[in-house]
Amino acid sequence: MTGQVRTVDGRVAGRRGQATRQKLLDCLREMLATSAYRDVKVIDVARMAGTSPATFYQYFPDVEGAVLEIAEEMAKEGASLTGLVAGRSWAGKAGWTTAQELVEGFLSFWRKHEAILRVVDLGAAEGDKRFYKIRMKVLNPVTNSLTDSIKDLQAKGRVDKDVNPAAVAGSLVAMLAAVASHQKGFQSWGVKQAELRPNLALLAHLGVTGKKPTK
Amino acid sequence: MTGQVRTVDGRVAGRRGQATRQKLLDCLREMLATSAYRDVKVIDVARMAGTSPATFYQYFPDVEGAVLEIAEEMAKEGASLTGLVAGRSWAGKAGWTTAQELVEGFLSFWRKHEAILRVVDLGAAEGDKRFYKIRMKVLNPVTNSLTDSIKDLQAKGRVDKDVNPAAVAGSLVAMLAAVASHQKGFQSWGVKQAELRPNLALLAHLGVTGKKPTK
């Protein structure tokens, strides 16, 4: 299913080629983590990888193309985020645990992939469908699971009928993503890391169940 | 107080100069709205303004410098956002109205300055203090007002003591900003514009008061 890795001119890449390609991706990843996206140049990535720009263009159409590759990799890993919500209870003390673990897991995923997610977010916000799709791929698992949870509660009459599960779930996920991206911002607010998480969990719990958690 | 506008080499700008400068800013604004940030080039802005690149560099150190200018302008306008929350009631039906108008006002501000806010967000996420400060300048009014509202309710015993007002306020504002930036994303979710707002208002109300609104 995963089509063989190919060079830009359509040939299949062998062992050595794959390695070079991967090295370029790794270097790009590092550049993204240390430089402003606008300043990431093919020539720098190539230099860091100990190769030439021409080699870079053998494997990727341009910086954006390579970024998409990295993002796609990350999106696959993102599938595991479903586990943070799917099949968990939102009732009583268990509900509070679910909320906490959702926040914990989401933030740590986001932090791990901070640099690339920054760029994906930008691309999506700029209306680029390729980035937009990847962003969905990452967020879908959590959002869908959350949506289902809310629908369930709604079916049981524990959540108001006029709540739109998808809208609420999407908004909560957007909140988690935004807070993760701007965690530093909260510090200047006098809000410490440790304090942020329980408050996020509270908001998540309120959003899903409409009620304060029992701790 | 607003120091005279100066060229990069320190001279004071006269009428004509100011006009050119402004024209460049306007064109840059338009470029930001239509191209990816990464692809915005000085030469294009200059061309669009019917002038030469050298002229651009007379007024701004680089694209980023000019972007900061535009952002600063917008931040001033952002001060008016305090009015969305300050001095409003969160009790009973009035509370629901407050929540709705907060969402409405915030989203429309964000949409109006979509393009520049995208870049500010990126810069802030990348850790650039200049962008980060501007982002704060825009968000502070709302966040502080919200924080105060929550503190008030807390003082009156209507909100739990273990809630951190700043953390909750900041998270809610981050949510609004994120949703505004990715509104299109929700469409593919089957969530329509019109449905999104009341659900955001609901979340805001829940976050601030800890209770469902009375409509």
Place this chain on the structure above:
DNA sequence: TTAGCATCTGACACACCGTCAGCAAACGAG
């Protein structure tokens, strides 16, 4: 060893950056 394919890169034409010296336009004092 060598044929043949995979891989890499030097070299190039083009584009953008950022600076400077100098021309042009506006202005105001006489």
Place this chain on the structure above:
DNA sequence: CTCGTTTGCTGACGGTGTGTCAGATGCTAA
């Protein structure tokens, strides 16, 4: 009006990055 001064603009240039070749180099299997 006219001339010197201040203000505004740009052509031209050296430096750097882009993206594309054709061809050199490395690898492997026979």
